[in-house]
Amino acid sequence: MIYILIFFVAHWYLSLFSQTFFLHRYAAHKMFTMTPFWERFWYLFLYITQGSSYLLPRGYAVMHRMHHAYSDTEKDPHSPHFFKEVFTMMMETKRIYYGIISGEFKAEEKFYKNYPVWDKLDKFGDSWFSRIGFGVLYTLFYIYFVPAGGWYWLLYLLLPIHYLMGPVHGAIVNWSGHKYGYRNWDEDDHSRNSLFWDFLMMGELFQNNHHHYGARPNFANKWWEFDPTYPIIRALDAIGIIKINLSSAKY
Numbered sequence: 001m002i003y004i005l006i007f008f009v010a011h012w013y014l015s016l017f018s019q020t021f022f023l024h025r026y027a028a029h030k031m032f033t034m035t036p037f038w039e040r041f042w043y044l045f046l047y048i049t050q051g052s053s054y055l056l057p058r059g060y061a062v063m064h065r066m067h068h069a070y071s072d073t074e075k076d077p078h079s080p081h082f083f084k085e086v087f088t089m090m091m092e093t094k095r096i097y098y099g100i101i102s103g104e105f106k107a108e109e110k111f112y113k114n115y116p117v118w119d120k121l122d123k124f125g126d127s128w129f130s131r132i133g134f135g136v137l138y139t140l141f142y143i144y145f146v147p148a149g150g151w152y153w154l155l156y157l158l159l160p161i162h163y164l165m166g167p168v169h170g171a172i173v174n175w176s177g178h179k180y181g182y183r184n185w186d187e188d189d190h191s192r193n194s195l196f197w198d199f200l201m202m203g204e205l206f207q208n209n210h211h212h213y214g215a216r217p218n219f220a221n222k223w224w225e226f227d228p229t230y231p232i233i234r235a236l237d238a239i240g241i242i243k244i245n246l247s248s249a250k251y
Helices: 002-028 036-053 057-069 086-102 119-125 128-145 150-163 165-176 207-212 229-238
Strands: none
Touching: 002 036, 002 057, 002 128, 002 150, 002 165, 002 229, 036 119, 036 128, 036 150, 036 165, 057 086, 086 165, 119 128, 128 150, 150 165
């Protein structure tokens, strides 16, 4: 059983780090820069860690920039204030995301700029072959390591989270971060900070702080708040893998 728990926690946090570091803070906001080599490295890291729930950076970046521009209005692609429950919000987010990828959904031109693209990897990562392949690997891992008999079969209930890890993370952040918690800043939306020390979502639940300082790589603002991703960003900047962008940006 311990191997299942280690695998689940590792997949949760590695996938989450890819989403907050590469998709959110880099692809959508350009909070730091990196060389072409390191961009491809983190692109591949994103694919491996998200696996069956791989999100294309261009789709994520455009949709997230829309979220900031239209936060908690009818144009917001995933505001919880227009849906009765989280599943419906996730399905609408999926519709807009794939509409952006396919070109059927046209956002404003200003959102389509300066995001990383790796067409071959995106095409393969978004294929059913890749998604089902990762799903089979997760399932085989569970079949091999889940103990037989007793209540251990309940561990298989974790598999759907593995299959949909990226969307699950997004749903938690967008639902909780715009409904529950406290506010440091009086923004024109419903963004909130759900935790003081965000070890659950690696800083993503500081939504009110992030909507106030959209280009700031540290999502924690007050002395008692802690964003676990920011020290990693500082370390990567210190050793030259990335370079923190000190200039501000609107989206």
